[in-house]
Amino acid sequence: MQRWRGYDAAPGGWGRSVVTIGVFDGVHKGHQATIAHTVARARELGVQSVVVTFDPHPAEVVRPGSHPAVLSEPARKAELIEALGVDVLCVVPFTAEFSRLPAEAFVHDVLVEHLHAALVVVGENFRFGHRAAGDVALLERLGRTFGFAVEGAPLVAEAGTVFSSTYIRSCVDAGDVAAAAAALGRPHRLEGVVVRGDQRGRELGFPTANLLCHRYAAIPADGIYAARLVRRGQRQPLGAAVSIGTNPTFSGRERRVEAYALDFAGDLYGERLALDFVAHLRGQVRFDSIEPLVAQIAQDVERTRRALA
Numbered sequence: 001m002q003r004w005r006g007y008d009a010a011p012g013g014w015g016r017s018v019v020t021i022g023v024f025d026g027v028h029k030g031h032q033a034t035i036a037h038t039v040a041r042a043r044e045l046g047v048q049s050v051v052v053t054f055d056p057h058p059a060e061v062v063r064p065g066s067h068p069a070v071l072s073e074p075a076r077k078a079e080l081i082e083a084l085g086v087d088v089l090c091v092v093p094f095t096a097e098f099s100r101l102p103a104e105a106f107v108h109d110v111l112v113e114h115l116h117a118a119l120v121v122v123g124e125n126f127r128f129g130h131r132a133a134g135d136v137a138l139l140e141r142l143g144r145t146f147g148f149a150v151e152g153a154p155l156v157a158e159a160g161t162v163f164s165s166t167y168i169r170s171c172v173d174a175g176d177v178a179a180a181a182a183a184l185g186r187p188h189r190l191e192g193v194v195v196r197g198d199q200r201g202r203e204l205g206f207p208t209a210n211l212l213c214h215r216y217a218a219i220p221a222d223g224i225y226a227a228r229l230v231r232r233g234q235r236q237p238l239g240a241a242v243s244i245g246t247n248p249t250f251s252g253r254e255r256r257v258e259a260y261a262l263d264f265a266g267d268l269y270g271e272r273l274a275l276d277f278v279a280h281l282r283g284q285v286r287f288d289s290i291e292p293l294v295a296q297i298a299q300d301v302e303r304t305r306r307a308l309a
């Protein structure tokens with residue numbers, strides 16, 4: 001997959017293409033269907049498939065301070081999109097100036113002039129251009145003018161729930177990592193760098209890697225989870241019992257994401273890790289002393305083994 005920064009990065013002799021556009025945060029089942037359709041149609045037509053996405057998240061530019069929790073950071077999003085067989089990922093820097101581009105100008109400049117779209121594939125609820133004034137009907141009208149076709153991909157739903165990034169953020173926020181996984185088609189992933197904590201974990205018999213995450217990362221609700229821990233460059237994940245919260249037993253203040261890696265001993269400080277959340281086990285509890293906390297953690301570890309088996 002080629003990665004372009006900006007839509008004016010198309011090489012000389014660039015032919016026609018099938019394009020889909022979106023933020024695609026999470027690359028959930030609905031996104032996957034839209035992107036897979038784009039790839040399939042491009043192959044039928046014998047042209048390149050292009051996914052146009054934005055960085056940073058448009059909400060941050062349009063309404064500063066309103067950045068939603070991020071389900072997939074740019075590098076992860078690119079990896080997930082690449083796995084769907086896309087030829088080109090075109091990341092458009094979402095600046096204030098770009099946000100003021102009227103819908104018609106967006107279509108002309110990006111889709112027609114630079115990407116030479118023969119077909120544009122979008123979700124039924126797609127909106128674009130300044131003040132999100134453009135919709136699928138406008139895109140179809142402009143397609144007739146400029147000579148490209150438009151196909152609206154149906155929204156993916158299960159049991160009456162239409163999958164969307166907003167819905168998945170609310171699942172993660174509520175600690176329902178199973179519902180998030182059902183909509184994503186894989187577990188929700190949180191990435192971060194291992195930093196020092198209070199150095200208490202190893203005394204308890206359960207050292208925990210404390211993860212420093214991106215400021216907008218979608219962190220599940222406070223509680224205990226079974227997860228898979230992926231170390232960079234290692235294919236086989238480790239099982240992990242993860243605690244998210246303020247360590248109420250120790251009257252902690254800072255909210256932490258800590259992972260006890262099963263059947264592992266070694267130094268993880270400074271490493272970049274990913275946690276794939278498989279199951280929610282329980283909420284945070286304030287214990288009166290250390291013994292019941294340690295006994296509970298031992299039980300959580302056994303439940304984690306079963307949940308991951």
Ligand SMILES: Cc1cc2nc3c(=O)[nH]c(=O)nc-3n(C[C@H](O)[C@H](O)[C@H](O)COP(=O)(O)O)c2cc1C
Pocket residue numbers: 197198199200201202204206207208209210224241242243246247248249250258259260283284285286287293297300301
């Ligand atoms: C599986 C697991 C479950 C935990 N459950 C709780 C809990 O219910 N209440 C609590 O106060 N701390 C809980 N903790 C957090 C411990 O208090 C924490 O790991 C310990 O304070 C070590 O902190 P440190 O890594 O900063 O040294 C849990 C930790 C793990 C690994």
Ligand SMILES: Nc1ncnc2c1ncn2[C@@H]1O[C@H](COP(=O)(O)OP(=O)(O)O)[C@@H](O)[C@H]1O
Pocket residue numbers: 194195196197198199200201202203206207208209210259260261262263264265266267268269
């Ligand atoms: N099984 C394990 N799971 C997680 N971290 C481990 C494990 N074994 C060793 N470690 C190391 O121990 C550190 C955690 O020890 P801990 O006493 O909890 O200190 P801290 O408070 O700094 O997190 C981790 O960051 C990692 O480098």
